[in-house]
Amino acid sequence: xxxxxxxxxxxxxxxxxxxxxxxxxxxxxxxxxxxxxxxxxxxxxxxxxxxxxxxxxxxxxxxxxxxxxxxxxxxxxxxxxxxxxxxxxxxxxxxxxxxxxxxxxxxxxxxxxxxxxxxxxxxxxxxxxxxxxxxxxxxxxxxxxxxxxxxxxxxxxxxxxxxxxxx
Amino acid sequence: xxxxxxxxxxxxxxxxxxxxxxxxxxxxxxxxxxxxxxxxxxxxxxxxxxxxxxxxxxxxxxxxxxxxxxxxxxxxxxxxxxxxxxxxxxxxxxxxxxxxxxxxxxxxxxxxxxxxxxxxxxxxxxxxxxxxxxxxxxxxxxxxxxxxxxxxxxxxxxxxxxxxxxxxxxxxxxxxxxxxxxxxxxxxxxxxxxxxxxxxxxxxxxxxxxxxxxxxxxxxxxxxxxxxxxxxxxxxxxxxxxxxxxxxxxxxxxxxxxxxxxxxxxxxxxxxxxxxxxxxxxxxxxxxxxxxxxxxxxxxxxxxxxxxxxxxxxxxxxxxxxxxxxxxxxxxxxxxxxxxxxxxxxxxxxxxxxxxxxxxxxxxxxxxxxxxxxxxxxxxxxxxxxxxxxxxxxxxxxxxxxxxxxxxxxxxxxxxxxxxxxxxxxxxxxxxxxxxxxxxxxxxxxxxxxxxxxxxxxxxxxxxxxxxxxxxxxxxxxxxxxxxx
Numbered sequence: 001x002x003x004x005x006x007x008x009x010x011x012x013x014x015x016x017x018x019x020x021x022x023x024x025x026x027x028x029x030x031x032x033x034x035x036x037x038x039x040x041x042x043x044x045x046x047x048x049x050x051x052x053x054x055x056x057x058x059x060x061x062x063x064x065x066x067x068x069x070x071x072x073x074x075x076x077x078x079x080x081x082x083x084x085x086x087x088x089x090x091x092x093x094x095x096x097x098x099x100x101x102x103x104x105x106x107x108x109x110x111x112x113x114x115x116x117x118x119x120x121x122x123x124x125x126x127x128x129x130x131x132x133x134x135x136x137x138x139x140x141x142x143x144x145x146x147x148x149x150x151x152x153x154x155x156x157x158x159x160x161x162x163x164x165x166x167x
Numbered sequence: 168x169x170x171x172x173x174x175x176x177x178x179x180x181x182x183x184x185x186x187x188x189x190x191x192x193x194x195x196x197x198x199x200x201x202x203x204x205x206x207x208x209x210x211x212x213x214x215x216x217x218x219x220x221x222x223x224x225x226x227x228x229x230x231x232x233x234x235x236x237x238x239x240x241x242x243x244x245x246x247x248x249x250x251x252x253x254x255x256x257x258x259x260x261x262x263x264x265x266x267x268x269x270x271x272x273x274x275x276x277x278x279x280x281x282x283x284x285x286x287x288x289x290x291x292x293x294x295x296x297x298x299x300x301x302x303x304x305x306x307x308x309x310x311x312x313x314x315x316x317x318x319x320x321x322x323x324x325x326x327x328x329x330x331x332x333x334x335x336x337x338x339x340x341x342x343x344x345x346x347x348x349x350x351x352x353x354x355x356x357x358x359x360x361x362x363x364x365x366x367x368x369x370x371x372x373x374x375x376x377x378x379x380x381x382x383x384x385x386x387x388x389x390x391x392x393x394x395x396x397x398x399x400x401x402x403x404x405x406x407x408x409x410x411x412x413x414x415x416x417x418x419x420x421x422x423x424x425x426x427x428x429x430x431x432x433x434x435x436x437x438x439x440x441x442x443x444x445x446x447x448x449x450x451x452x453x454x455x456x457x458x459x460x461x462x463x464x465x466x467x468x469x470x471x472x473x474x475x476x477x478x479x480x481x482x483x484x485x486x487x488x489x490x491x492x493x494x495x496x497x498x499x500x501x502x503x504x505x506x507x508x509x510x511x512x513x514x515x516x517x518x519x520x521x522x523x524x525x526x527x528x529x530x531x532x533x534x535x536x537x538x539x540x541x542x543x544x545x546x547x548x549x550x551x552x553x554x555x556x557x558x559x560x561x562x563x564x565x566x567x568x569x570x571x572x573x574x575x576x577x578x579x580x581x582x583x584x585x586x587x588x589x590x591x592x593x594x595x596x597x598x599x600x601x602x603x604x605x606x607x608x609x610x611x612x613x614x615x616x617x618x619x620x621x622x623x624x625x626x627x628x629x630x631x632x633x634x635x636x637x638x639x640x641x642x643x644x645x646x647x648x649x650x651x652x
Contacts, residue, residue, distance in 0.1 A: 010624050014267035018375045022270045025382055030533050034388050042281045051168065054288060056347045063290050105324035107317060108294075111302040115309070115316065124321035167294075167324065 064112065067104045070142070071112040071119075074134065077144060078117070085118040087130035087147065087156060093163035094136070101136050105167060121165035122157050130156075174344050179355055181241055182210030188244025189213065189431070191251075194424045195413075198370075199261040204363035208405065211337070211356055212435040213240065218313075218336040219486065223494070227311040230343050237340070271378025272365075278385050279361055279394075283354040286395035290348045293398045296334060299327025301397075304338035304349065313339075318496045326585075329499040331486050333439045334397060350397035357394045360405045361385070364601065367412065371561075371608040373620040383542055384604050389535040390597050399440050400594040406436035407443060408601040414450065415564040418457045430475050438482040442579050442586070446598075447479045449571040453564065504585055515581040521588050522577055526596055535593065536600065543569075543603040546610045554611050565606035572599040 025031060060068055078084050088103040104112060109119035120127050133156045135143040147153050186209030190202065197205060217236045218228055226232050242249075264272060291301050306315040313335060322328060338349035361381065368377035385391060393401040413429035416422070433450075437443045451472050458468045491499050506514075526532050527540055547566075550558065558566065576595045580586045586595075607613060 007624065007626070008266075010626075011266045014375060014620070014624060015270070018267045018270045018378065021375065021379050022274060022382070025379060025386070028538055030537060031386050034386060034537065038388065038391065039278055039281050042285060043277075046281065046284055049288075056290075059288060059348075060290050063292055105298055106321040107299070107302050107325055107328070108297045110317070110320055111297060111305060115306060118320060120321045121324065124323055126321045165324075 068112045075113050075116050085129040087133045090163040090165040122160045123165040183207045185213050185241040186210035191248045201366045204359040207359040215333045215336045219332040222313045268374045282394040286354045298325040300334035304335045353397045373617040383539045387536040403440040404598045411568045434478040434482045437479040441483050441487045444483045446575045518580040519577040562609035568602045
């Protein structure tokens, strides 16, 4: 098999055909929409972002959103306490009460706080390790209620018994 | 930033050399670009096992032990290369791109670069990653063990801590190397795979068609998302595809080294997603049929199947049963996940129907996978009609692989009810896309267009080197007799 001397004229025609085919694929309705809303949009983001502003922490806040901010707000608020476990309200409770909030599952909460704080759900086997209950009002105000005894925890769990703890 | 780029380059070099050593041991040679890309992919796969092996030996997972092992294994795998006097030769033509390839090459490069950028800058987000492998890897960096404080948490909401250690290992390596979000290894896989695919397609169809097929493949929105969101499915798709690629090369060339490579690649695919073991088993009839055509003995056929399945089974059993049972403090009853009423087939038909009507042939399906499934269907039907279903052997092989995934996913969803339609089956469908692309490349209509384009480009009738079909390498008769497994 031998390599041939390229026929430049014909290769230019094939180049035109390739451009045409690429444009045709791009112009397919779903593809145009996808290119514009995803890769081109990502490219605009890339151009707009300044490297100096793009710290790891900012990227985490932007990507993880409310979950991440809530978890780290709790760490800051309870900074004086050591080995804290907080009891989180069930996501079903927020859904049914129309509260625009969800809480992360305990393992993700631990990850978000870099291991500085643990969380339990109302169905967790470790629920009695909780020292505080984290309440969020419909106005998205945060309340941290101390849980001083087993009875306090039982009372808190009973309050949410109609709201299964799920994602 | 510059330091991170240097570290990344160093890691890619280690992956490349590791994979190069594996290919040298297996005596598999490809065109230089494909050889290089496959080396990197194999290197990443080997790296994804090493921290797990350290954990099995209770060796602390520190920078010294992890990188020491990576480099040590790289050197061990290359002893033969280092002792050999033969040096790899490269020529300019190995990397040449023709003028008419540029439009698609530029678009694909743009898509890959954007993906790399997002993979590098964004923290990992998929829930299946955060609620298991990512958190375990993050705390392994601090506590030097995969069996760490994560297992002391309330884990009622997740079973992702029991997922195969593929992601955990790679996240650990890249975090130890200074990438806080880890997942940059995914870009290494994606880039190598796309380059490999493009070059493999160029061996079958005209480069313009290769570019077009690859663009349809890349423009599958759901899959593109997983080129920068680390999870199991993209890597699983890559290794399953590569295993099929070399298995069919074995069918074509009767070169057992390619069979061994296919076996290794399938084992990696199973290591990444354990249920791939079922798909591997579904490929066995193709192996048996081919060997029956070759008039191999029953014993020989049995040996081939055992080699193919045992390696996959080991990479299923060790991380998914042995490790969980004997190492992890929490237990996981896999048998409890299997459907008990397996003779009630109604859920199987329902899953099959839902997969087709919801995930493949619907507006939602198009939003997930772009047009590639429609392109496949149109050309498949056209070949059925215009060529009276006389498929080439290669096309038949790829169609068989498509069928394995097409049937295999609903079967898996039926056997393991936790594999839901909306998440697991949906992501599993990614696996079918490269298989469809390679069937399309062997479709006789596209082959006729390829022949026409080649004639147009070279009226003298000589086939340019870049689109030359790979030559079959029949094993000499005398060698064949000796070369039993």
